Amino acid sequence: MNADQRRFEVLRAIVADYVSNHEPVGSKALVERHNLGVSSATVRNDMASLEEDGYITQPHTSAGRVPTDKGYRLFVDRLSEVKPLSTAERRAIHSFLEGACDLDDVLRRSVRLLAQLTRQVAVVQYPTLSRASVRHLEVLAITPARLMLILITDTGRVDQRSVDLGDVITEDNVARIRAMLNASLVGKRLADASAEVAQLPETVPSELRDIATRVSTVLIESLVEHPEERLVLGGTANLTRNVADFPGSLRPVLEALEEQVVVLKLLAASHDPGTVLVHIGEENEAAEMRGTSVVSIGYGSVDKLLGGMGVVGPTRMDYPSTMAAVRAVAHYVGDILTVR
Structure with missing residues (x-):
């Protein structure tokens, strides 16, 4: 073990003791608690060198030292890898x-x-939200004139919105709207999906245009990213x-x-x-x-x-x-x- 490695082992021991005990660490305690394989005098010299280089400091007039931010940084950088959990x-x-x-x-x-x-x-x-894509959009009739939209993203977000239609809608037309929306939106990023939804009223059959306008207005609120x-x-x-x-x-x-x-x-x-x-x-x-x-x-x-x-x-x-x-x-x- 060269001098640099030995000093790092001393620093590692100081970090371990200080994290564990929250008490400044002295050379005598290091020699007693850790198998460093060197004398107390060598440990004292290494601690003096570490202090001079700014890796440890003496908080009071006690003999003990504590790691500095620089010392913790060296310790973290020298971790060969993150240890796996059991x-x-x-x-x-x-x-x-x-x-x-x-x-x-x-x-x-x-x-x-x-x-x-x-x-x-x-x-x-x-x-x-800007990284999320549409996984599925469910469209359900909760009354003859009201729909429930359930937007599910690939990040697990679920957003529910209700739409008042102003007129009754048949089950067949609910299915048509659902199919058209999913064909346009599934797999698209939310920002792209909102652009698709905005175009929807212009592309549907005329008898569905009013319903599509109401649905798209509500759906865009779910798709546009909130600033917070x-x-x-x-x-x-x-x-x-x-x-x-x-x-x-x-x-x-x-x-x-x-x-x-x-x-x-x-x-x-x-x-x-x-x-x-x-x-x-x-x-x-x-x-x-x-x-x-x-x-x-x-x-x-x-x-x-x-x-x-x-x-x-x-x-x-x-x-x-x-x-x-x-x-x-x-x-x-x-x-x-x-x-x-």
Whole structure:
């Protein structure tokens, strides 16, 4: 083991002890707890070198050191790979998420699960509508003069709208409208589908034109992307359990988490369902979040990103376990939503 590798092993041991105990770590404790294979004097020299390079710091006049943001970054970057969860953990995640009945339930369960697994704040972004396509459009007559439209996307979103027709409609004409809509819309992105719907009244037989106009007006509301993007947040109370990790006040962090725009920015870089991203402390753009670390990932399939998810917690976090949990939950959520 060369000197660089040995210093990294010392840093790794300091990170492990500090994450576990939240106490500054001294050389004597490192030698006693970790089989580093070198003397206390060598460990002290390595700690001095790590401190000089900005990877650890001395918070008080005590002999102990704690990792800096730079130290955590080196530690995360040197993880050879995200450790896999155990078979039992993976089975538990799969069975918990498989029990969900719709998109809302899948995302609520995901947030609850991530918060429990990591003991941090979990956040999941709803599938971005611009990336969704129409899977099916059901048209049902709920009265002789009123229709129910049920739009189902490939991301699991279900949107119901009722249409007052102003006149009665036959079952045969309901079937004709249903067939024409599905022929025009199925498989199309929502933006393209809305353009198709706008053209519909001009292409149908004259006896269906008034009905088609009313249906298309209502349907376009479902297809046009809403400017606000929805998030599901859970486990905020976990931050208060780590209040000592936030010198000064937790309030700015809690207020930032309530701002959808701030949280969406935290997830914005998560473009790849296979890659876990870690932003540590000062690497976070929002000033209020610079005392936190954000572990995030995209979810969906290889060729279709649906959204982002992740966790927010103190920089003193168990990065290997947190990264593994975030990746595993994203994998199962992507599977569930892309095969439904």
